[in-house]
Amino acid sequence: MRPQPGPGRGGERALVVGLGVTGRAVARALGDRGYSVTAVDDSNAEAMVLQSHAAELGIHLECSPDESVLAAMASQADLVVLSPGVPPNHPVLRHAPPGRTIAEIELAWRLSDVPIAAITGTNGKTTVTSLAASMLAASGVTAVAAGNIGPPLIGVVIDPPAGLEVVVVEVSSFQLMWTSGFRPRVACWLNLSEDHLDWHRDMAEYAGAKGRIWQNQGSDDLAVANAEDPVVLAASHRAKSRLETFGLAAGDYHEEAGRLLAPDGTVLLHSAELPRSLPHDRANALAAAAVALGAGATIDGCAAALRAGVPLPHRIELVGEGDGLTYYDDSKATTPAAVCAALAGFESVVLIAGGRNKGLDLSVIAAFLRREREEEQAPGPARPRAVVAIGEAAGEVTAAFAGMCPVVQAASMAEAVSAAASLGRDGDAVLLSPGCASFDWYGSYVERGHDFSSNVRELLRLEPAGSSASRQEAP
16 A cells, blocks of 8 residues: 555645646646645746746745745645755755655655556666667557656656556656655666766765665565676665566676577567667667566567667767768767767767766776777777867866877867867767766757757768868877
């Protein structure tokens, strides 16, 4: 029996922190259940828009209140619900009654009877969530992808599609940190690498938040873990649920002789049948199959979805080809680990990297490439051919690759694309894979990716054919 938030009949008060898409869905859900709802939001720039939303919902909103007002609002609330991304040092947490603060996904889980398959990890969450939902759909199971990938989980709960059987939800460490009873039927932790250290105090807190995905599972539930990530695997052994693992070389779901295999040896798919077969593509396929089969999919449904693929923008997305170079937008890669995964798919590449660092060690990227060379695992000596450093972290990127390959700094994306084109040679890929957040130059990684793509298209349109001779020579 899931604990309910209370019917709200006795005049219970709820405080919603953040009135974005998720916060508005939370306010509607609680209002429908009889709560007296108020909201707080730190945004001043959109105050008029937010007040309009509050008026439509029939709730009171305070934008950026001083701490005394916030303290009064929080201390009087019977329930405080946090939208995704509310940081652990937010002053509301100093004043909210103990035990009454929960995450939106916690509230959604309490209100829903539909089974939930939850996926977390530093990298690959969106891809695996999309694939798993597609596998279920191809198997005849009515499923929807939610959370960070699409509509908030609470939105699906209060307005579910007809006949909904499974919700596949992408969840972040931000959300998991504030859960108490959240119990997904299937819970997958993909991997762990440095990220969000501008938000979490340290890696221990970050890993602890991720691990909460398995905390409340029981023997009837399924935990899916990466057999090749030692932190994830160690944490999985503390889960009380049934455990299945995945990995290219090790795991219940694994790759062997060019085939993706289920635990009983059933062939899911030949790796060559995937639309794209980079190492992380194959690992994501195995993880998604483990989640989907655990949630009711069939082998045939999984195979069909894998063959079709799920094209996701800004994730090693082909932008264009011209003058011997191929351009890829991987703007979603906001961690060094994501950049390393992307680089693994190219023999020769000009890398565009940088942005606003999230407190991460960017030298990890160069160390990964050097280790490949030392172990003679690199596909070619020209990975990377050169690096173009951008954004606030340009100096850190330059330092990380010093002595390894030519590095230039660019003051705009147009300048970066032009520089990358001049540094490349025939057959090279130009890869925007920043390893950093976008908030120095842009409002989101999507905006950054669009700017890159726009400049690539402009370059290919204007640059005359046969101009490769004008490129700079790079060792």
